[in-house]
Amino acid sequence: FFYFTLQWEIGQRAVNGSLLYNYYICNVEGREQDNWLRTTFIQRHPTASRVFVELRFVVRDCNSFNADSLTCKETFNLYVSEADADIGTAFRKGQFRKVTTIAPDEISSLGEMKMNIETKVVDNLSHKGFYLAFQDIGACVAIYSVRVYYKTCPATVKSLAMFPETVAGGENQALREVAGSCVSNAVSEDQPRIYCTTDGEWVVPVSQCQCSPGFEAMNDACQECQPGFFKPSVSSETCKLCPENTQPSGPGAISCTCKEGFYRALEDPETAACSGLPSAPQSLVATTAQMSIGRLQLSWKPSADTGGRSDIRYTVVCERCDGRACQPCGEKVRFDPSNTDLKETRVTVSELEPHLNYTFTVEARSGVSQFSNKRATSSINPPKVTAMHLVDSSSTSLSLQWSVSHLSKPVATRYELMFRKKEIANGKVTTYTVLVLEKNSVQISDLSPSTVYLFKVQALSPEGNPGSYSLEQEFSTLPQGEQSENDSLIELFFFYRRRNSHTRQGPEDTYFSSSDQLKPLKTYVDPHTYEDPNMAVLKFASEIHPSHVTKQKVIGAGEFGEVYRGILKVPGRKETAVAIKTLKPGYTEKQRQDFLSEASIMGQFSHQNIIRLEGVVTKFKHAMIVTEYMENGALDKYLKDHDGEMSSFQLVGMLRGIAAGMKYLSDMSYVHRDLAARNILVNSNLECKVSDFGLSRVLEDDPEGTYTTSGGKIPIRWTAPEAIAYRKFTSASDVWSFGIVMWEVMAFGERPYWDMSNHEVMKAINEAFRLPAPMDCPSAVYQLMLQCWLQDRSKRPRFGDIVSIIDKLLKSPDSLKTIADFDPRVSIRLPSTSGSDGSPFRSVAEWLESIKMSQYSENFSIAGIVGMEQVLQMKSEDIRNIGVRLPGHLKRIAYSILGLKDQTSTLI
Template sequence: WEELSGRDVNGNTIRYHQVCNVDEEEQDNWVRSPFIDARSAQRVYMDIEFSVMKCEECRETFALYYYQSSADIATSTFPPWRENPYTKIDTLAAGERFDSSTVGAEGINRKTLVISPLSRRGFYVAAQDQGACMSLMSLKLYYYYCPETTHNLAYFSRTLSGGEVASLVAQSGKCVSNSVYSNNEVPKYRCNSYGEWRVPTGSCHCRAGYQPNEELTTCQGCSVGSYKPENGNIQCQACPAHSLTRSVGADHCSCVDGYYRADGDSIHQACSRTPSQPKNITFTLNKTSVSMNWMEPVITGERSDIFYRFNCRSCPSTIQPSPSNLHHLTTTNAQLNNLKPYSHYSIKVVGIDSIFSILPFTPLSSNPLLHPAFFLFSLLLSSSSSYYSTSQSTLILSSHLLLLLLLPPLSILPLPSSNISSTLVSTFIINIVSRTSSPSTDLPLPMECHPASGETPCFSVVSGLTKGSKYIAKVRVRNGMGYGKFSNDLYVATSSAKGRCYISTAGLNPAVIGGVMGVIAIVIIVIIVLFVKRRQANKKKRQDVQASKKLAENTNLLKSKFLNVQGRTYVDYRDPHNGVKEIATELDQTKIKIECVIGRGRWCLTVCRGKLISGKTSIPVAVKRLKEGASLIDHTNFLREACTMAQFDHPNIIQLKGVVTKSIPAMIITEFMENGSLDKFLQVVNELTASRLLEMLRGIASGMNYLSSIKYIHRDLAARNILVSSDLVCKVSDFGLSRTLENDPQATYTTQGGKIALRWTAPECIRFRQFTSASDVWSYGIVMWEVMSYGEKPYWDMSNEVVTEVLEDGYRLPAPENCPVSIHNLMLKCWSYEAKRRPHPIEIIRTLDQFIKQPNLLLDTK
């Protein structure tokens, strides 16, 4: 090699290396670069420019190598000038060669190569020429990295790309200032091999008092006059009425002076004032009670929860709870009962809301109230009726007894302005009238009773009554102001035997008796109605039970009919040797003609195309056969697959024609599918209509629904295990050996329980090996993606470890090009993390039928 100076296509002076020793035999010309610091890169790209001369004796290719090293240790003899210990990058051929007529850039070749994986500090690049006449004009080395960035309020530092073409290097993010992790999940971003951030998971939320900017790169404090009460990425909002903030970054607004919030009020609620005084308070006296009415305050404080309190000065404990003497009212009226006679009261009404600010009291007028006789009446409403009855001819009258039955109360007397308690003495006047004879002078005269005090009952004894007679007693009160009215009649009688008196009910008010009888009648009617309803309910319950039993019988009958149509529930034969004899058709090996090998599984299995001869006719078949030397385990698994297929009968499940077990080699003969596996078929055709693709998917779903109905779990549903007939009917195949016959090391994933096709397998199967019909639905979603992408490999060149990680982080395959949004949404439902949220095969079939019948639902594409 020679180092020369020259000019590039732009006329700039360059240095380049050239070799052209075509006259020498067995050439081996090497040139090596200085030590190149990899700067921690695992994958380095190289743009090379070279030219090769046209000549008959010249070679048209040369080779590039690299050698990794932790330091600059190369010498003229080390590393040795041979392929090993160097690692070959590529053999380069010239697409354009130059001669004497070539001008400018016409003879320059440009290539981009990859040096990977790198695991040491640096490397050397070497070129080996073995007879070409060529020049190395430019060698540009570079690597990709994802620059530092902020995404979803999380900062991600500069990250180097991985060593593989499909590598996704996960980088954990840090929440920006004034933000926190969302759901305590550390955000992650993944750097691909071309320095592009991909597959973000997790995010950060701005703290209370801060809002995100439009780009979600920073959290900015809420401006004065606005607030945000909790963590999240919502915007700040203006303070409610009559509240404000005094600094940036507030999580709540404080009430302005004179306005308040109650303890239970939301911070989003406007602050409110205390209400003004109630208006136009009026009252009405009615004997021993007072009724009050007022109007709402003019100023309500902008609240709807106003209520009222009133304070009664000097009110006894029988009127209000002590010691507060406060009432809580939501109406604008109130009534006080049981007031003392000869007393002055000062009542004040207050308007209150939930902030508990009390306004000045509004007093009512002080006025004398009620006559003392009404006080006695009021007290006797709670008395016992055991004070009456004495001897044959004497009736002891107690004012308490008589006043207990005197309804309505006695009338009110005017109250003098002098000292009432010391100048007035109440006197009870008692009149007795006979009911059994006309009035005569023989009747007892009116009597007076003088109570010792206002709290002491007054007793009077009436003598001269006749045995077995009925009387009417009346009472009225007299004081210094005059007489009050008589009370209502009290009916009493003397005993004819022992002279005891009793109260007669003959004088009771007919309306009262009618009311009592009416209440009794209503109670009896209610009891009868409840009894009838209960009997009807019991009758309906018995009818419902009978209907349920009949429905269950019908359901069992329908289920039985369904099973008869669909076939019996799948049976897993423990001994497949006996199972094959019971349910599979044994064929004569001489009736099977093998034409050619169309596929291979493991070393013990081949798949052939052949013909099954029956008389003068023959039909094409596919033949799986075991090679000589297969182990007992292989032979048992082979027969188990035959036992499985023999139990299936559905147009979208591959049909078993028969087996050969009595001669060697053992064979499984199935119908022949002209178009082979679905994935290879799609990669070749690549031009089917969306309607045709949906019909193929519907056939697969129909087959899966059949398998689910007989309780069979496939475990390895994938496009490679779907076979396509000449009329594009898809049929599910591979029942038993499919999980061990996959040759692609990237398609299977070895776990403690064996190998699984990880890219098609649900997360719960990977973690816990829990295979169900729902996990088959997940796999069906991957098949949908394969079909809509025309056989592209799921997750492309991602490693199994990366696929597992991103699935757990919530990543799902994006929609293939030109895939309708509705179809991709159905895929996403199949890929629900929780198995119970995935659709049943019946639901998938119905959805696909709807898409097929209404193509307008497929107009939106991604």
């Protein structure tokens, strides 16, 4: 429908049997023609800034007129006027802007119609609607149709990512970026993106979705693996056939369970075939050499059945029998090269006593032997402790020894000793100290004089299975100044040897100080030493009935499932807000064990700066770990959300809490391995607590106290160079990580090493590069960071030293006023006057994005600052006037401009 002014008229004409209506005008003889034809109000799609106008029209050839004084034209003009509402019939030429002049390709002579089709673009539309108008200035023209449309990129699926129908951009946005989402059962590390061109075509897809475990890509979708197939991880691979010795899987399987009697070792991938247990060694023979007394050689043939594995190792057990009972040979008997972890099928035994009967047993083990109670020799149940007696005593120490019941075939045994003072303080029984020992004797020092202590002990199997406790017995230290009859009491040291691939707790972890004196401390017990992880959970965590737990809201996603905020209401206790970690459906038994092992670790800790375990739910279908609720969530996100809002004193106070928590863990001989701001939680009082013990392990018992991993991911940006290079972790490597956490805190959650790749980070550290001081970082705090990052780990401060240093800073706030030197081009990773590709910034928006301040793009635009030349002229007051209020953001933008100016002057 059209409104027309002046001389335009409605006509009709038959063409090929069809009646066509048109608007026409033909005032070729009049002078100064100005005739307008306007459309009705056309609603604009909110995101369509460009529309296309297709015209079908006829223009008559001026030569077809006979008059001599014609002012005939052969073109007419297209105009547009924008509005937010329909103005009806009101018409003012001044409201319209010219789009283009329309000239026909075909000129019609008298009696002959040649239809023209022209398509013109109307760009930069921004109001709710618009009008089109056609101006005639003296042509003979007829308009038959006007079609107005915009272009879209159709809804599509590319690389398993779905993208919605999108209106194409205009000349100011030639490529419109569109975010998509992965199809069902697919995930992507980064959100999928693609670009829509002005012609309505999709180009340059960014990122890629991959099918989740148990699904494979097929026909732009992720479909379940067929029965008998599996896929263990997020990848673009297809499902694989279940390997040998596994049970047929159901649809959508992420792994194939081993058949009964077959197993996978901890280091075996899920794609590996399952292995059986090795059979017993064959043909054990003992031979003695002439002229050799107390010495013989044992040899045997390998196991006939290796169970499909190549990691077969042999262990030799020696028993000495006197006709009535057998007992272990003891340490006097020597084995060359060893009696455990033997690859060869022979061993030399020496230091044997004459006139005694010796029995030797050889056991074959492989990487899967630990998963079965079946052995080629004897039972693995620990012996029973039968008696405990006092060997010697002084005013500050007690030396004890105990006996065990003899078994027909002995096994290597460890012991768990518990003791406490008999006295009752403030109406409460003193807590037990727990020691894990390698021998059936111990000397305990640093006790109180004239004090009665209660002791009980239990034996542990090599796999960590506990026996029953002995009866609790009392032993007393001597009064102050009195000495035992044995003046030359020998101080006992215990050395722990690796038994299997799990880490074990040794007494030098329990007792170690700079003076090498034994003193009782609460020590951490690795739950991986328990063959049955449920035993560790029962020992260190309280069981909660699921009816006492109410889930309220999902607050995150953990490695094994969702994390909820909820309420714990145990009868007789006050209702408590808690965080609830859940185990997602379809879990494997190994995933359940790994899930619960974190609770076994957390349950051993009790410190105000360590996340507190409330309890676990293990006896019901849906396993849960319940911890205290931290209202402000992860520290890195909290700092980013409050950039510049806290003083240095407050930040250092938060660091003090983290250091105190890590000192507690270090004192328990415990290495965290994944200390980072993302793994620190913050409560409503801004108190920081160490959490996430998924990568943590206990210190291994070797002279350097290190833990060597057999694989797995390492958080490069937070990890000490020796831990990256040799996969060895110590409390000193945790100190390095704490230095990175200090930097994160003082930089309000900035990413360490910015956008450098992991390879670039490792190369830079090895070349002695260290993170520069963040903005406004106190010099004393930065110097402590540098101490944590010393290449020689023995020179780094210990966590006890760090707590002392931070306490001194907090007691003297003036010490935080001296600010470390700051280079904005390095300290906030400014790309100077160029973007990531080295070319100059093309816009203010691109510059703001490079310094992570994109939220202020509109502020700059409204203020009329649209070019980098204008940015370089800005001062701090100008930045504040456009609406940047947060001190941290104000400084970041100001320092960036400073860096831009400095780089520009250098280029000049």
